[in-house]
Amino acid sequence: MTPLDLAGYLIAVLMTAVALWRMPAALWGDEEDKRRRALWGCYAGFAAALWTKTRAVRLALNDSAVTDLAVLIKHYTATIAILAILSYIVAIYGQYPDGGTVPRHVRFARAIQQVAAKASIATLILLTVLFFTVVDRSTPSDRFVADHAGQWGATLYMSVFYLYLGAASAVCAYQWALATANAGLRHLRVGLGMMTFGMFIGVGYTVSRTLFLWVSVIDTPSESFALRFDEITEAAQVVLFAFFAVGASIPALSKGQRRAKLWRAQVELHGLWRELMTAFPEQPFDPPACLARELTRFDTPADLRIDRWAADIADAVEKLRHYVPDSLLPAAKAAAAADGTTDPDRAGPLAEAYWIKAALTARNGGAPASTAAAVETQHATDQDGEVAWLVRVATAYRTVPQDRAAQVLADAMPAAPGPSTAAAAPRTASNEETA
Secondary structure, three states, X not given: OOHHHHHHHHHHHHHHHHHHHHHHHHHHOOOOOHHHXXXXXXXXXXXXXXXXXOHHHHHHHHOOOOOOHHHHHHHHHHHHHHHHHHHHHHHOOOOOOOOOOOOHHHHHHXXXXXXXXXXXXXXXXXXXXXXXXXXXXXXXXXXXXXXXXXXXXXXXXXXXXXXXXXXXXXXXXXXXXHHHHHOOOHHHHHHHHHHHHHHHHHHHHHHHHHHHHHHHHHOOOOHHHHHHHHHHHHHHHHHHHHHHHHHHHHHHHHHHHHHHHHHHHHHHHHHHHHHHHHHOOOOOOOOOOOHHHHHOOOOOOHHHHHHHHHHHHHHHHHHHHHHOOOOHHHHHXXXXXXXXXXXXXXXXXXXXXHHHHHHHHHHHOOOOXXXXXXXXXXXXXXXXXXHHHHHHHHHHHOOOOHHHHHHHHHHHOOOOOOHXXXXXXXXXXXXXXXX
């Protein structure tokens, strides 16, 4: 196996991995979001085309009942992938208001996309006719371009495909170059820049191969030169797809990092959330389940689920305020201080954890509801800040023993009555206003 053959396998595996990675977003995404499906169609099409170029697959197909079948399948799948990527370019620009000004490059992309569908069908029909009529397929080939150099039928066939591929590559390079210049985020700019560079390689690839084939019709090259040229341009195409696959994945990686962060937040929050939702089963949309089940609920995006959990926890804490006295807040802070926690980033969440567990103990112990007790308000500026605070609280909550929470509750109660009675003790209006 040559290094070029090995590179062919590696790039096919890479593109297949990207296609599989992006498949869930395409299958389970919003019905109105055409971008994910178009981009996934591009990945899947190019992955199939790249596998037909690998040595084992192409030799098996070329030696089949239909000689050089790998070439035809490769061009079918690549044509479909190109149509998908042109659809993706249009989709990323979104919708513009009726009667509003549409930028020139957007109008250009839309016009190309409208032509591309008809051009794809025409290209597929023409390729099929030429493949079975004018291409010399008397002998199975290994390197199609090198083996058919100097043959006008194969030259005409490949020119049709390269015209379609080259035009699409030029359009992508132009559009993505504009998008790169206007991208505000660094990771997006890097990804688009890599994709743009890959498309420029694609333009050079198609132009050089087309010129080589037509020049070869006039002056047939030697077998060694034709093979060498084929290998060089194939290596360039491997580089093209590497830049395209990696560049297209970089913006998604930032989203993947956020998904991983949300996934970790679910793991951290689940214990606290489930205990509170068990105490208030009417609160959540669905009954709380085990962690594994919650993590595999694909019907709801992770960020929306975390947002719901945060709201559920906040609502449950608000309800717990009616089962405890105002004095529970200083008792919880004193318990956190007694644990030797001096770091404010840890003392605050630990005090909150003591308060929640003690309040939950009072509620589960049968304390009657009364007016709301005082709590310390958190000032999160956004969802990320609120989730980060709740994660710290949930982490501290797991370290609070049940007997210690019961002791904190007892310390917060007046000396004479028991916990339930104390929790039911009347509160003044000023206490409720303070809360």
